[in-house]
Amino acid sequence: MSMLENFKYKIWIPSLLVGGFITACSLEIEETDSIFTKGESSVFNGVENVAGSLNTIYNNISGQAGDQANLYALTEVSTDELVVPTRGTDWGDNGVWRTVHAHTWGPTHPFLLTVWNDKNNGVLRATEVIDPLSSASALQIAEAKFARAYNMWIIMDFFGVAPFRDPKDGPEVIPTVMTRSEAYNMIVQDLTDAIANLPASNPTAANKTRPVKAAARFLLAKVKINAAVYNGTYGANDLQDVINLVDAIEAEGYSLESDYFGVFRGPSFTNTDVIWNVAAGVGNRMWNGLHYNQSHTGNGGGGWNGFTTLAEFYDKFEGPPTSNSIGSGQEERRGYTHTLATTNADNQGFGYGFQVGQMYGYRDGAAVALTDRVGNPLVFTKELPGLVGNNERTGIRLLKYSPANGAFTEGVVMARFADAYLMRAEAKLRLGNNAGALSDVNALRSMRSNTPPLASINEATMLDERARELYTEGWRRNDMIRFGAFKNAWQFKTAGDGHTDLFPIPASALLSNPNLIQNPGY
Amino acid sequence: MSKLYLLIRNSLAVLLMLGCLTSFAQQRVSGKITASDDGSPIPGVNIQEKGTSNGTASDANGNYSISVSANATLVFSFVGYAAQEIVVGGNSAINVVLQSDVTALSEIVVIGYGSVAVKDATGAVTAVTTKDFNGGLISSAEQLIQGKVAGVQMVSTSGQPGAGVQFRIRGTNSIRSNNNPLFVVDGVPLAGGVQPGAANVGFGTNQDTNPLNFINPSDIESMSILKDASATAIYGSRGANGVVLITTKSGKGARKGSLDFASSVSIASVRKRYDLLNPTEFLAAVRLFDGDAEAQDFGSRTDWQDYIYRTSVSNTQNISYSKGIKDGFLRASLGYDNQVGVIENSFMKRLTGRLNGSKSFLNDKLNLELSSTYSNVKREDPAISGSAGFQGDLQGAAYSANPTWSTDPDFNTGGQRSPANMLAYYQSTGTTNRFLNNLTTTYKLNNDLSVKGTYGLDWSKGEAVTLASGKSVNAGNGVQGFGQGQINENRNINHLVELYLNYNKQVGNIKIDAVGGYSFQSFKNEWNWVVGRGFTDPNSFSSMESELRSNFDAADAAASAIYKDYNNWGVTNDLRNTGTGNPTSGGFVSGINLGEKSLEQSFFARPAGVTLAGVAANFYDQTDFLQSYFARGNFTISDKYLFTATVRVDGSSKFGENNRYGVFPSAAVAWKIHEEGFVPQSVSNLKLRLNYGVVGNQDGLAYGEFIRRERYGDAGVGDNREITLPGTSATGNVNPDLKWEQTTTYGAGVDFGFFNDKLTGTFDVYVKNTTDLLLRILPAAPSPVVGLQFENLDAIVENKGWELGLSYSAIEKSDASLVFSGNVSQNKNLLKDFGGALDAGTIYGQGLSGAFAQQLSGGHPLFSYYLREFEGFDSNGQPIGDNQRFIGKTALPTWNMGFSINASYRSFDLAMYMTGQFGHYVYNNTQNAFFTAGSINNARNVTRDVILSGESGFAEAAVSTRFLQSGNFMRMQNLQVGYNVKLNDMKYLKKLRFYVTGQNVFVITKYNGLDPEVSSSPAGFDLLNGLPTAGIDYAAYPRPRIFTIGLAANF
Structure with a gap:
């Protein structure tokens, strides 16, 4: 073999081998168990499966409602209705329960961050479905708007602001922050749109886990009865709107039920009182x-x-x-x-x-x-x-x-006609129709055995009546704020200056979003 | 792609050409090589022309023949024998007698894509070989070298057979989980392949498995620890935590055929127990805390620690056969370990087979090497969990159990967990099969240049079956009466293809040793789990397991008839959230149509074979790639000045398009001062080393974190055996800039030897800065990402330290030897320039939900304690101090120490090794959760000291410095005495040795828990803020004391 041949032989074999590999392999991962976002935008091109995305949105609402901590604790343990006392070592839990009851919570309280993230996430997922790029049906958009309104309402009610993100924004874009009134308007608009396109109601339906017109009306009534809290005063039509909305719910066949504890017996709520429930287990609650x-x-x-x-x-x-x-x-x-x-x-x-x-x-x-x-x-x-x-x-x-119905039964009631009924009575009271309010409240009391009629009614007795009818249903904080009672003293809580009507914005949210400003008093 | 990588690609080609342009006048030399001890021929001796890559090996009869240049020097080397250099000087026949040399083994250190003589190493590299390995009961490879290497901290996470390990080389670089080094076995970098953790069927999860379980420790020849960046840069984006190279025994050195047999029996027991109240004391204590002692006396007398702990007997059997064959070697081995845990229901059984071989062809131009292992590891684990809630895991239950309870598993304990119930009605078993294979082909292109191709295959299938019987009480919701079971399965297939060139050349007084090449590795990871509730016979484990498996098959067949690919399926009588008009019972499948790029669900009727009330399964299938170009050049000038330059370019599919490729360069210089004339004769070795390098870390980053992906959320079976139809959700996040962490290291070291290496040592100092820290953080809500998203944080983790290793040969005689060796290292860790403050270090136990003991914050070391300062009890017995803050203490040890004595006298030998860690603190979560007055106040057993502490029975046991203690300890880890039987020329038996080993013989510490060297960690998804924990002791599986007797024979 000559030098030249030797040279050729020695060069080409390894060069081919090495060269073959060096240029070869792509580092693009493949779709195997997930679908990559498709289309023009690298950020968002609509959700892949609208029905699936809605399932997740409503599953999340259900899971969050079934949890005893976080949302539930913040709405109930923060009031005169529930307390989680530390029993020896039990339930110390780094003080999370005590601070909620005593209103000594701070911006690092873990429940606040959980609710903030859960509910903001719910808003964004719903916005993704609503976005035209997702090509959702009118019904799907209505269900998404109801979910967005519900989630955003909790954020706005708890924290006094509501961040908002366009799904087409990249992750580097910091969400904008809506004021309470801006959020209020958006919620009202979403619910108005939802009422138009949600299905008509069947008060005795076995499955009430998806919203119907009555559920959206209920939530809109709830938002409007609180309008004075959110906007400073009631708008000209807010209270009449509450009455009209509840009338519309009643017109669809919802009514008060006489068997009080039977109303809450799941998993199917065919009684005419329950308007909306989630599937979550009630094990935690019991x-x-x-x-x-x-x-x-x-x-x-x-x-x-x-x-x-x-x-x-x-x-x-x-x-x-x-x-x-x-x-x-x-x-x-x-x-x-x-x-x-x-x-x-x-x-x-x-x-x-x-x-x-x-x-x-x-x-x-x-x-x-x-x-x-x-x-x-x-x-x-x-x-x-x-x-x-x-x-x-x-x-x-x-x-x-109650475990009398089974150790781990399901179905958490989210919206009841009795609540709507009392909201209507309250609206009458606030509009000066004391007689109408008293008559309504006594009609409810007459359905409950051993409950004599009230002789008169005012704001204090209305609040108490709501407490007796709706305890542990997640409304007590909201009610006490609306009636100006949340700053009062009660057992193991001293009177405050009212700043706790709003929760502090979680510390880590403030860090990650400079558009947020901490609420007064924190 | 970066320009630098193109540059390297071109450089490689140039290198290749250079190597081919050399040619010299040749002459042929031949001869026979024999051993000095018995005069027998030695096959497989490496014969190398000095300063070139020209070489050959002796054949089966010890004969060799080689063409060399006129003025060549031949180097004859063979494992276990002292190398010889002979100047050819015109001789055509050279016969050689090699002297056996046990120390020669440590003279060569594997450094990744090659090896180097220890004396020529420029980086901080330590090799530990067979003779220095720890003895006794070794459950995984890293235990062989525990405490042997300065600057390396190893903590096995518990004493469970096959438990995981926290392996830290020069401190903790990263703020998220897994700071373990890259493990490379016979050239194949490991990824995955570990047994999936036990599922949570109501008793918490247990994810604690060791990545090296599958290797038979007795197959290991050496382990090299690459500590600094100049050494690890050859592994680029995976080198930041150091690299551990494991080389298995090849069969080299066995000339005739050598059969080895080793067998040992070990007896293990719990070294320390908690000093709990006995029944009489317990009842008195209940009375003292105003309880009703009569009502609490259930009549039995049970020591619950006795009940769950046991003295266990384990055994290990190894047989191997090695033989030199024509132009090669062969070694085959078979190993069996049956390691029985000191807690009931725990064992690890490992069966391994290995075949290593090499053979040369074409006149030694072509060499094939095969290294192949198969292992089958079976485990059983009791209900031990790092994240057990207020009821505790098996050990927690045993500590707090009323000592008058009966050990009848069905005894009604009220609301507390009974250890008897947990042992009888919980079962977690697992099997992992793994096949790791590496085939390397070397072709010598000429005297200087050779090309190597490697194909590595790492296949594994692991399964964990976790069952809670319907008779388990106080387990998860809905378990009682119905049972709950889950099977987790992982399948990994990783392929490795490498092609690289080695170039060796001596030009004048400059010696060049260069390597450059290409590597491609793919990592396919498929996993799935199936969960079932409502068993036909919820009280029989075997029936539950077979029912779960057959139900899986039946439902999976129904699902796969509808879709080719799917994310999950489920079958139940109670199907929820299916939407109007859809079925509310039966099966569903969440399909993923890859062709149409769509996600869709379908329903099907309950298949005939599905008997469970509810069963659901989820499927994942993900593949990642790593493509790399690497080059390293070693230049030695006058055998005094050494230069090493290394670069690796890694491209990883885990990163966004803007940072897909990264460049990791390093450089090192060394000066062998002892080669200079001015150094006195007494200095036998003095080498100064300087190094700098940049390496990366991509661990913890999963598939597709940088793009938005959608799939169905996981399906589970609820407390009431219902299934909620899963919806779709986005995973991953659009982040094209996502990249690896980067660690920049500066180091200097000196290696020294005095008095003909009677005293040797090495000293290193280093500074490491890790930047672009990868961490899952909470994005501004609402965020496109659910939960946490990976980001590169703008902060620095700094590790500064030094390490010293010393060895002194006090006696070196033919029939007696005595060697002292030790190492000490100091490392200081600090997180800098981090603006946030993230809580970490979750504490578990009654009344401790949401409690944490550590915080990640700038200006503090990682794992810094953030606690209330405990100032005793007030007059009401309530603890004083209620403000959590930094207390200036960390869980990271500042000092690591190891000390060994090796001695021999005639037929006896002795090896002793102690290890210690200092400067850190351990949080006794066990005490916090179980041993407070509040526990005895609720009729839960406690330790004796609780009764008179002055604490009220109604006091809260908040997380505080009360439960924090110094973790300083010194452990007698290993003590071995051996006796080598004098064999008076027995025909077949060549060696026979008996030994006795004690492990974990005693511990000197002030820590009041069971063991200060422990780290219980909850599963990844239970970690607060996704941050790892360290130094937290929560009822960890105790590290046993083990005594082993064994024999080793060679035929």
Whole structure:
């Protein structure tokens, strides 16, 4: 082999080998288990599957409603209706529950950040569906607008502002921030559009997890009854609009139901009271308060011994002051606790409403009086020593949904005709029609056994009536602010200057969005 | 693509041509090579013409023949023998007798795409070889070298067989999870392949598995730790956390045929237990805290720690056969370990087979090397979780269990978890099969230049089956009476193709050793999980498992009849959120039509084979690519001055289009001062090294994080066995600028040896700055991204430190030796220029939801504690101090130490090794969660010290410095005594050795938990702000004390 041949041979073989690889491989990942955004824009070209995206939006609303912390805690534990006392080491949880009840929360409170992110995300997902690039149907757009209005309303109601992002903006674009009034107008517009295109209502439908016209009307009434909070004063037609909206709901066949606790028995709510529900399980709502030893054949671990109500709240109801045993003459909405005699395999000792006094369970075929973990009789007391230093037995537990219907049943009621009905009465009251308001309220009370009619009505009694009818349904904070009562003192909370009517904007949100300004007082 | 990469591409071609242009006058030399000890021929001896790549190897009879240039020097080298250099000087026959040399093994260190003599290394590289490996019960490879290398901190996350490891080389660079180095086994960089974690079926998750489980430790020849950037730059974007190169035994050195057999039996027990109250004390304590002791006395007398812990017996068997064949070597091995955990229901059984071989063809021009292993690892894990909530995991339940409870699994404990119930009615098993194969072809183009091609295949399939029986009480919601089960499956196929050139040339007094080439690696990762509830027989594990599997098959068949590709499917009697007009029971499948680029769902009737009340499965399938060009040149001038320059260009499919390719350069110089005339004779080695380099880290970044993708959300089965129809959602984020983190290192070191290397050592200082930190952060809401999104943060993690390793040979006699060696290193970590403050270090336990102990903030080291300052109890027994802040303490040790003694006298040998860490603090989450007055106040058992602490039974146990303690410790990790049987010329048996090893013999520490060297970590998705934790001890699986007796025989 000559030098030249040798040279050629030695050069070409490896050059071919090396060259072959060097130019070859692409680093583009392939679509295998997901679809990459398609079309002109690198950012957003419409959602791939509108129905799927709507499912996610409503699944998220459901999941967030089923959670005992975050949204629910901020709307209920922040009021005179619920408290999560620290019991020894239990429920200390870095102080998250105590600060919510005492209104000493700060911008780093984790519940605030969760709600901020969850609900803002819900707004954006809905906006993506509404965007013309997604080519959604009129019904799908109406469902998205309802969801956007609901999510944005919570942001605006909690924080006093609402960020907004165009889906076509890249992630480097910082969301703009709408004022409360701007957000109010957008919510009203979305709901008005939704009412036009949502399906007509069927008050006895088995499936109420997607909004119908009545649900949008309900939410619009809710927003308008609060218009004075959001805009400083009621607009000329706001209160009349509330009355008209509730009239329209009633005209579709919704009505008050007489079996108070039966209204909340899921998973299908065929009663004419429930307008909108989500599928979320109610396990958290029941077990968060019940004691560890209040077990169930479907939940041997029992409850988590956290949430309780307060003596002052219990005293708002008719009935004997220290016992709520079944058949003690208390008003229906206060519910009842079982006795040894009434505890059976069916109810397993779980009653409804306010659980106070000795608790019973069903063990090995027999009713037994329960004890706490160290062996003391499990007697729930009305009074609590404070936010800390509690034993396992202090505080009355609340059961709007009851394990008597199963350890883990589903269906959280989001909107009830009874609420709409009381909003209409309230609008009448605010318009000076005291007689109309009183008549409406007494009509409701007459449906509830052992509940005598009121002699007169004013703002304070209207607020109390809403508390008795709607406790633990997520409205108490909203109601107390509207009636100017949220800054008042109550058990374990001192009177404030009203700045807590708005929550602080979460610290990390302020960091990531310079368009936000912290609310006064924080 | 960057211009630099094009430049390198061109340079490679030039390099290639240069190598081909050389030619010299040739002469032929031949001869026979024999061993000094028995005079037998040695096959496979490497014969190299000095200063060139011209070389050959001896054949099966020890004969060789080679053409060399006229004035050549031949170097004869063979593993286990001292190399010899012989000047040819016109001789045509040269016979050589090689002297065996045990120290020779450590003279060569593998550095990635090549190896280098230790004395010529320019970077901070440490090799640990077989003779220095730790003995005893070794469950994964890194335990072989634990404590042996300065600047390397290794913490196995628990004492569970096969537990994961936190492996830190020169500190912690990154603020997100996984700071482990890149592991490269026989040239194949590892990715994935680990066993999926146990699913949460109501008892929390357990993700704790070790990436090196699949390797049989006794197959390992050496492990090289590349510590500085000049050494790791050859691995570019994956080199920032250091690189660990694992080389398996090749069979070299076995000339005739050598059969090795090793067997050992180990006995393990828990080294320390908590000092819990006995039944009498417990009842008295209940009374003291105003409880009803009579009501709490259930009549039994149970020591729950006794109940869950055990003394376990494990065994290891290894057999291997090595043989030199014509023009090559062969080694085959078979290993079996059965490691039984000290907690009931835990074991790891590992079966491995390995075949390594090499063979030369075409007159030694062509060489083929194969390294191939197959492993089957089976595990069982008890209900141990780093994120157990208020009820605790198995250990937490055992600590707090009432000691008068019966051990009947069905005993009614009220609301507490019973350890007996958890052991009887929870089962988590897993199997991982893995095949790792590497085939390398080397072709010598001429004396100076050779080309190597490598094909690596890493295939694995791992599965974890987690079952909670219907009899488990206080598990997750909806488990009792119905059962819950989940099977997680991971499948990985990674391909590696590499082609590179080696160029060796001596030009005058300059020696050039260069390598340059191309690498392409693909990583295919498929995983799925199936979850089921409502079993036909929820009380039988075997029935549950087979029902889950057969249901999966039946439902999957129905789903695949509708769509070719799908994200998930589910079958239930209670199907929710399906929309008007759609079924509310039966099956659904979420299809993904890749052709049409659309997502769509369909419904189907419950298939006949689906018997579970609810079953759902989710599927993922993702492939990433890494394409690289690399080059390294070593230049030695006059054997005194050494220069190394390395560059790697990595292109990764994980990054956005603007930063797809990155360039990682490094340079190092070394000066062998002892070669200079002015250095006194007593200095046998003195080398100064300086290095600089930039390396990257892309770990933690998943597939397609930089683009918007849509798929269906995951389907699960709810508490009531219902399934909510999943919707679609976006994942990933449009971020074309996303890139790797970058670590820039400056280092200097000195290697020294005195008195003919009686005293040797190495000292290094370094500064490392990591920038463009990858972190998942919360974008401004509303954001296109759900939850957190990856961004490159504008902050710096700085690690500064030094490390010193010393070895002193006190006695070196033919029948006695004594060597002391030790290492110490200091590292200081600091996060700089970070504007935010992110909470981290989740604390778990009763009343501790949302509690955290650490915060990530600028001006503080990573894993800095952020706690209330505990100032005792007030007169009401409530803790004083309620303001969380930085307290100037961190979980990262400042000091790492290792100390060894190796001695031999006649037939006996002794090896002892101690390790220690200092300057850090450990948060005793176990104590926080279980051992406070509030626990005994609720009739939960506690340790003895709780009773008289002055704490009220109604006090809150908030996270505070009360539970923080110094983590300083010194551990007697390994103590081994061996006896080599004198074999008086036995015909077949060549070596026989017996040994006894103690591991974790004692620990000197003030830490009051079970072990200060521990890090419980919740699963990734449970991490607060996505940040990793360190130094938190939450009922971690205890590290056992192990005694092993074993024998090793060679035939």
